[in-house]
Amino acid sequence: MASVTSLSASVHQRLASALSAALPEAVDADPLLRRSDRADFQANGILALAKKVKANPRELATQVVSQVVTGDVIKDIEVSGPGFLNVTISDRAIIENLAARYADTGRLGVPYADAPGTTVIDYAQPNVAKEMHVGHLRSAVIGDAMVQLLEFTGETVVRRHHIGDWGTQFGMLIQYLDEHPHELDHKESEVSGEEAMSNLDRLYKAARKLFDADEEFKTRARRRVVDLQAGDPHTLAMWQKFVDESKIYFFSVFEKLDMEIRDPDIVGESGYNDMLAETCRLLEESGVAVRSEGALCVFFDDVKGPDGNRVPLIVQKSDGGYGYAATDLSAIRDRVFNLKAQSLLYVVDARQSLHFKMVFETARRAGWLGDGVKAFQLAFGTVLGKDGKPFKTREGETVKLVDLLDEAVERATAVVREKAEKVGLTEQEIVENGQYVGIGAVKYADLSTSAVRDYKFDLDQMVSLNGDTSVYLQYAYARIQSILRKSGEARPVAHPELELAPAERALGLHLDQFGETILEVAASHEPHKLAAYLYQLASHLTAFYDQCLVLKADTPEQVENRLFLVDLTARTLHQGMALLGIRTPEKL
Ligand code: ARG
Numbered sequence: 288m289a290s291v292t293s294l295s296a297s298v299h300q301r302l303a304s305a306l307s308a309a310l311p312e313a314v315d316a317d318p319l320l321r322r323s324d325r326a327d328f329q330a331n332g333i334l335a336l337a338k339k340v341k342a343n344p345r346e347l348a349t350q351v352v353s354q355v356v357t358g359d360v361i362k363d364i365e366v367s368g369p370g371f372l373n374v375t376i377s378d379r380a381i382i383e384n385l386a387a388r389y390a391d392t393g394r395l396g397v398p399y400a401d402a403p404g405t406t407v408i409d410y411a412q413p414n415v416a417k418e419m420h421v422g423h424l425r426s427a428v429i430g431d432a433m434v435q436l437l438e439f440t441g442e443t444v445v446r447r448h449h450i451g452d453w454g455t456q457f458g459m460l461i462q463y464l465d466e467h468p469h470e471l472d473h474k475e476s477e478v479s480g481e482e483a484m485s486n487l488d489r490l491y492k493a494a495r496k497l498f499d500a501d502e503e504f505k506t507r508a509r510r511r512v513v514d515l516q517a518g519d520p521h522t523l524a525m526w527q528k529f530v531d532e533s534k535i536y537f538f539s540v541f542e543k544l545d546m547e548i549r550d551p552d553i554v555g556e557s558g559y560n561d562m563l564a565e566t567c568r569l570l571e572e573s574g575v576a577v578r579s580e581g582a583l584c585v586f587f588d589d590v591k592g593p594d595g596n597r598v599p600l601i602v603q604k605s606d607g608g609y610g611y612a613a614t615d616l617s618a619i620r621d622r623v624f625n626l627k628a629q630s631l632l633y634v635v636d637a638r639q640s641l642h643f644k645m646v647f648e649t650a651r652r653a654g655w656l657g658d659g660v661k662a663f664q665l666a667f668g669t670v671l672g673k674d675g676k677p678f679k680t681r682e683g684e685t686v687k688l689v690d691l692l693d694e695a696v697e698r699a700t701a702v703v704r705e706k707a708e709k710v711g712l713t714e715q716e717i718v719e720n721g722q723y724v725g726i727g728a729v730k731y732a733d734l735s736t737s738a739v740r741d742y743k744f745d746l747d748q749m750v751s752l753n754g755d756t757s758v759y760l761q762y763a764y765a766r767i768q769s770i771l772r773k774s775g776e777a778r779p780v781a782h783p784e785l786e787l788a789p790a791e792r793a794l795g796l797h798l799d800q801f802g803e804t805i806l807e808v809a810a811s812h813e814p815h816k817l818a819a820y821l822y823q824l825a826s827h828l829t830a831f832y833d834q835c836l837v838l839k840a841d842t843p844e845q846v847e848n849r850l851f852l853v854d855l856t857a858r859t860l861h862q863g864m865a866l867l868g869i870r871t872p873e874k875l
Pocket of ligand 1: 412413414618
């Protein structure tokens with residue numbers, strides 16, 4: 288279990304050590320604590336331990352109960368069923384623990400990971416001269432959450448945006464631009480993202496049309512690919528224009544997504560060109576790759592085509608060209624040997640899982656990956672339309688990401704506007720909140736289901752105020768802020784001496800789990816579990832409001848203690864949402 292340095296451990300952890308200390312002999316047994324409906328926690332570990340030491344589980348449990356020191360953390364402990372332990376935590380321990388978290392304003396008591404290292408995250412990787420679609424949304428949103436989460440646990444994170452900026456289509460584009468030099472010229476120096484994309488789109492279509500119609504242009508375009516690969520300066524300069532124009536567009540989309548993408552972290556496929564030949568040489572010399580029908584291939588016993596023959600990973604084509612795999616293998620070498628990463632995380636569509644499986648296995652055989660360096664694909668599923676089919680426009684085209692984001696913001700703004708008068712929002716606040724709510728809704732919908740599952744893109748559901756949505760969480764936060772604004776002289780102060788109501792205990796115990804949740808979610812690459820934690824937190828808060836008065840509580844101490852509980856809830860919501868890339872407006 289991770290160490291908590293500056294702070295008290297969670298009550299869960301304190302209880303686990305109290306129980307371990309009460310276990311007989313020096314057996315290293317986990318008490319296996321779970322939150323439980325009957326008491327605060329149930330320990331199931333006695334059963335396995337009894338088996339190990341050949342004892343009667345109920346007797347052993349009774350023995351443990353007699354050994355356990357009650358008072359500080361444990362209020363009550365009893366044996367139940369075949370040898371479970373039901374444990375009730377003291378109210379004092381709950382509030383004292385939360386007070387320590389509250390005092391740690393920057394981290395809310397979230398510990399650092401035991402042994403942080405360096406992780407390279409490959410995410411937000413759109414393709415040059417192409418419109419971004421919902422698949423790129425998923426990679427960006429999930430990847431950004433993983434960056435925040437890992438950095439928060441102390442990991443050194445290197446971001447890599449492996450954009451598609453290389454390939455044969457550039458021959459056609461460059462040749463066309465060379466023959467029509469003014470097509471990418473801008474009237475003003477400042478170009479908007481959408482303008483940049485429409486320029487590229489127009490140029491791509493025109494080039495394609497000519498390519499299909501004119502044999503001579505086709506030949507010239509093919510020659511251009513060779514020039515590009517050979518590094519001809521003029522051709523490279525033209526290619527750079529496409530990349531730059533596309534970046535203007537990418538940055539505008541990422542800005543809309545309220546996401547920071549930094550230029551030096553954009554290292555696209557072209558960034559590994561200089562390594563490709565060496566990568567192939569190393570693989571061939573070590574025997575990991577072999578020549579087959581002129582191509583350099585890696586074979587796997589468990590990767591076969593429908594005819595039963597093995598389907599290789601092609602590292603170099605028979606015409607000498609390098610493809611996607613050679614680039615990814617070179618990127619692994621760069622990330623392992625130059626960036627010194629211990630962990631490589633790829634946030635990429637599940638439809639590329641076979642590719643990564645073969646690439647990772649090849650790198651393992653070559654000795655680039657191994658015990659000290661691990662690679663993982665955080666594979667995500669497909670975004671579906673309301674009809675449950677892959678998301679397409681009525682004309683069957685992929686839906687533009689910008690259009691979706693604009694629509695989400697529009698809907699959210701309408702939702703915000705409805706309550707604006709009551710809350711007292713200015714027009715500027717309405718517009719700003721509309722963005723936070725709309726973009727938050729899209730991100731949360733993506734992050735709240737397990738990544739590998741497909742999900743339906745349903746804006747009505749996403750901006751709904753009820754249910755597992757970001758707006759619900761944002762309202763929970765804003766409602767607390769409104770209570771804090773109305774609290775007058777009363778301040779949030781922890782009072783460990785008070786007796787807690789059941790709803791306060793439930794809220795408090797859940798709040799106390801924040802640190803462990805963050806560590807687990809970061810280590811397992813499962814941001815949806817943080818979303819689930821936050822949703823439960825908001826639900827506990829709702830139950831608390833139903834059962835407990837805050838500003839009108841019985842005594843001034845109780846008012847202070849409840850203000851303390853809601854304020855810590857707000858800070859926890861704020862921190863958790865921020866790690867998911869979602870804003871929490873103060874007034875909503
Ligand atoms: N650009 C690719 C696409 O749009 C994703 C790149 C994924 N990363 C990688 N290292 N292959 O599908």
